[in-house]
Amino acid sequence: MARKPKKSEFLRSLGIFWQIWKSLTDEVLGLGGSDEDLRRIETDGKLRREVAELIVRRKEKKPARPLFPSERLAADLIPDNWEVVEDVEPSEFEVGDLAFPGFLMEGETCIDGEEMRRRAVQLKANFGLVDGKRLLAHQDEIPVELRGKAIVLSGTLLRDPDGRLYVACLDWDDDRWYLGFFWLGGGWRVDDRLVRRK
Structure with missing residues (x-):
């Protein structure tokens, strides 16, 4: 050769x-x-x-934005290639001192995600992903009557690689609470609950 x-x-x-x-x-x-x-x-x-x-193509380097609390304290829960768009500071709480209010008004069966997030702020029930991580760590203290409902962590807004927006939720399945991400554009119903201090 x-x-x-x-x-x-x-x-x-x-x-x-x-x-x-x-x-x-x-x-x-x-x-x-x-x-x-x-x-x-x-x-x-x-x-x-x-x-x-x-x-x-020389460009002025833009200063990097500060990391959101979820990026610093709960990065292990954020799916790969997802981006945190909005976030709240973590709350100080004991699970036994929390309330889990609904957000629907009388006569409503469902609302959109943006309205749900607005109401969460009004109700001071706007917990985020870092708070959800703490709830998962103490899930045995979450009231039993919430099993079968979703605990919405509306304070952290995430974007997937396709541009869709999500919020984190805790859901009960297979005898434990687990973290999931629910599409903001879906309907939010009577079985969904927010989290706030009593």
Whole structure:
């Protein structure tokens, strides 16, 4: 089997240079430019700098936003490639000192997620994902009468990779509470509960 001759690194870089120069020439001529315009790249230092900045696309670095509480304290609960959009500070509480109010008004059977979140704020029942992590750790203290209902953690809003918004909820199944994420666009019903301090 014949071995391929090694290509010189110098010749390879000349080939890349030639491809770049040819592409640039084609673009300049395609826009109605001339050989004289191309020569300006060599003679006009300011133009060279502008071309270099376009290639590198120098951007001012924006300061990174501070991490949300859920990103710092409950990152292990956030699904991969999901983003926290809004969050609340964790609450100080003992599970026995919590109330789990509903949010439907008389005559309502269902409301949308945005209205549910507004009511959670009005009711001061706007716990988030970090609070949910603590509830899970003390789930044996969650009142038995809540089994079969969802405990909504409306204070943390998350976005999945497809752009859909979710809130975390605790749900009872298989003799334990577990964390799930419910689509904000779905209907929120009588069996859903918020969390607040009494």
